[in-house]
Amino acid sequence: MNVITTQGLSKIYKRFEKEAGLKGSVKSLFNRKFTEKHAVSAFDLNIEKGEFVGLIGPNGAGKTTLVKMLTGIIAPTSGEISVLGYYPNKLENAFKKQYAVVMGQKSQLFFELTPTDTFRLFKELYAIPDDLYKRNVGYFVELFGVSQFLNVQVRTLSLGERMKMELIVALLHSPGVLFLDEPTIGLDAASQRQMRLFLKEVNREKGTTILLTSHYMEDVRSLCPRSIVIGGGAKIYDGSTDNLFDSYQTRKKITLAFDTETDFTVPYNCELIDKSPYKVVFMAPKDGDARLISTLAQEYTPIDISAEEEDIGAVVERIYAGGMNR
Amino acid sequence: MKRNIRFILLLIKLKLSHMMVFRLSFFIGFFADGMLFAVQLLTFQIIFGQVDSIGNWGQGEMLIFIGTFSMINGLNMFIYFFGVSNIPRLIRTGGLDLYITKPVNPLLRLTFENVNLGSAPLLIFSGVIVAYGVSVLGAEVTAPLLTGYITLTLLMTLLYYDMEVILRTLPFFFIGTSAIDRLEGELIMLNFKVPGVIYQGVFKIIFYFILPYGIMATVPTQALSRTLTAGGLLQALAVVVFFTVFALWFWKFGLKHYKSASS
Numbered sequence: 001m002n003v004i005t006t007q008g009l010s011k012i013y014k015r016f017e018k019e020a021g022l023k024g025s026v027k028s029l030f031n032r033k034f035t036e037k038h039a040v041s042a043f044d045l046n047i048e049k050g051e052f053v054g055l056i057g058p059n060g061a062g063k064t065t066l067v068k069m070l071t072g073i074i075a076p077t078s079g080e081i082s083v084l085g086y087y088p089n090k091l092e093n094a095f096k097k098q099y100a101v102v103m104g105q106k107s108q109l110f111f112e113l114t115p116t117d118t119f120r121l122f123k124e125l126y127a128i129p130d131d132l133y134k135r136n137v138g139y140f141v142e143l144f145g146v147s148q149f150l151n152v153q154v155r156t157l158s159l160g161e162r163m164k165m166e167l168i169v170a171l172l173h174s175p176g177v178l179f180l181d182e183p184t185i186g187l188d189a190a191s192q193r194q195m196r197l198f199l200k201e202v203n204r205e206k207g208t209t210i211l212l213t214s215h216y217m218e219d220v221r222s223l224c225p226r227s228i229v230i231g232g233g234a235k236i237y238d239g240s241t242d243n244l245f246d247s248y249q250t251r252k253k254i255t256l257a258f259d260t261e262t263d264f265t266v267p268y269n270c271e272l273i274d275k276s277p278y279k280v281v282f283m284a285p286k287d288g289d290a291r292l293i294s295t296l297a298q299e300y301t302p303i304d305i306s307a308e309e310e311d312i313g314a315v316v317e318r319i320y321a322g323g324m325n326r
Numbered sequence: 327m328k329r330n331i332r333f334i335l336l337l338i339k340l341k342l343s344h345m346m347v348f349r350l351s352f353f354i355g356f357f358a359d360g361m362l363f364a365v366q367l368l369t370f371q372i373i374f375g376q377v378d379s380i381g382n383w384g385q386g387e388m389l390i391f392i393g394t395f396s397m398i399n400g401l402n403m404f405i406y407f408f409g410v411s412n413i414p415r416l417i418r419t420g421g422l423d424l425y426i427t428k429p430v431n432p433l434l435r436l437t438f439e440n441v442n443l444g445s446a447p448l449l450i451f452s453g454v455i456v457a458y459g460v461s462v463l464g465a466e467v468t469a470p471l472l473t474g475y476i477t478l479t480l481l482m483t484l485l486y487y488d489m490e491v492i493l494r495t496l497p498f499f500f501i502g503t504s505a506i507d508r509l510e511g512e513l514i515m516l517n518f519k520v521p522g523v524i525y526q527g528v529f530k531i532i533f534y535f536i537l538p539y540g541i542m543a544t545v546p547t548q549a550l551s552r553t554l555t556a557g558g559l560l561q562a563l564a565v566v567v568f569f570t571v572f573a574l575w576f577w578k579f580g581l582k583h584y585k586s587a588s589s
Contacts, residue, residue: 013585068586071427072426072427073423073426073427073584073586074584074585074586075582091426091581093429093430094429096427096428096429099427101423101427103423103424106420106421106424108424110344112344113340113343113344117340117343120336120340121336121337121340124332124333124336125333125428125429125430126429127329127429
């Protein structure tokens with residue numbers, strides 16, 4: 001069953017433009033020029049109940065605009081949209097009670113008060129019955145291991161601890177759909193890992209449908225079986241996350257270290273990244289990398305040789321550049 | 327309704343808890359608003375101490391007028407000013423996103439989430455000035471008259487609120503509204519000093535029906551001094567109803583045009 005459906009969804013913003021300088025400003029007073037920015041164009045989307053979907057795209061791709069339309073914050077310019085059977089921008093309370101949104105850069109917590117104070121406000125906001133409130137607070141606090149922070153000022157919490165509280169607050173009313181906009185932004189590697197474990201658990205145990213927007217490709221890769229890549233407001237990929245990276249993660253980063261000065265010649269079809277007499281780093285095609293490593297090991301006898309997966313950000317850039325449609 | 331009242335009470339409790347975190351600010355709030363009132367009284371002494379009457383109002387009516395305006399302003403500061411005045415910033419920064427996505431009217435939450443206990447002394451002082459004005463006037467105050475005065479003062483506080491909401495909804499459509507804020511401040515100061523009874527012609531139309539700051543303290547004062555006509559009362563009630571309906575409609579209209587902000 002689809003919980004999110006859009007068809008031909010578009011959002012167009014009008015942008016004011018003027019020539020540089022004072023002359024341009026004076027001219028703009030009398031002759032105002034506007035251009036149209038297509039933030040989201042003819043976007044079709046179907047998300048089923050319980051899915052965990054990643055939304056990937058560079059800055060300005062239209063990810064946040066799409067999430068804002070799905071949550072009713074802004075109205076679409078055209079197209080059809082339905083979330084949990086509602087038209088989001090009608091802003092019906094019955095709809096708002098069924099989803100939650102967490103924005104990594106906007107806090108819902110009272111900074112000077114304690115997390116428990118914010119929990120109490122959300123209990124009233126969502127009219128959460130006492131037993132459900134207690135059950136959910138108990139469940140999430142234990143899952144996250146944050147019981148010792150419930151009665152301290154939010155201001156004194158670390159970013160990682162605070163994000164855990166943000167998620168607990170968002171999940172107190174057991175939403176059917178959770179929109180996550182950059183939930184791991186600014187977190188260290190350990191906190192990001194914890195956050196992923198938690199989100200996986202929520203998706204599995206509670207059956208919550210989750211739409212995740214993240215710049216950290218590892219978030220999407222480890223959490224979302226399905227990915228949607230958006231570029232210039234249009235969908236350029238919608239399918240299996242594994243398939244996405246298998247298809248586009250076509251290169252590996254090879255590093256060789258030598259104990260003597262070595263004049264290294266970059267193999268055919270490889271791209272040099274860094275080179276010194278004792279070390280060389282280059283990108284090589286993923287296909288045949290084992291054979292290439294073996295050949296290089298025989299030819300140069302390095303003291304160390306390593307092959308790493310290509311940076312996932314670069315993979316996504318390649319998809320944008322290719323403008324692939326699936 | 328019951329749920330909204332519980333929600334409002336919780337917001338007030340949270341705000342008080344928040345204020346008490348900053349102990350010094352908590353007590354300075356009382357001091358600052360007390361001083362504000364003292365300055366207003368001094369202004370009144372300077373401006374009105376030299377004349378016996380303005381229009382057909384004597385010293386008693388003028389004292390009630392000043393006390394009433396101060397009380398409306400105090401209620402505004404006490405209940406909603408600091409919440410409503412946040413609206414333009416939330417619109418510009420996209421902070422309104424988090425209000426819109428919650429299952430409670432965003433305007434209700436904004437209205438009551440920043441109550442200012444520091445304005446409580448202003449209300450008490452204002453009441454004292456009104457009582458003194460009544461004694462100078464030598465008027466007999468019956469229970470129905472007092473009830474009518476309080477009701478009209480609360481209705482005029484609602485009108486003041488309507489005007490604040492309307493002006494602070496404008497940033498949904500325009501970015502720079504600081505000039506409008508300044509204009510609002512000037513109009514309030516003007517009408518704090520000048521009773522509505524002296525307006526004639528086009529000024530009466532402006533300050534009674536378009537920017538109705540002129541009736542806010544005037545009508546309750548007329549009620550307490552028994553000079554309010556039935557026509558004047560109906561006219562004032564119509565203005566309150568119109569501006570309340572318009573403010574709520576305009577807010578909803580603004581929300582539909584909310585563009586949020588880039589993250």
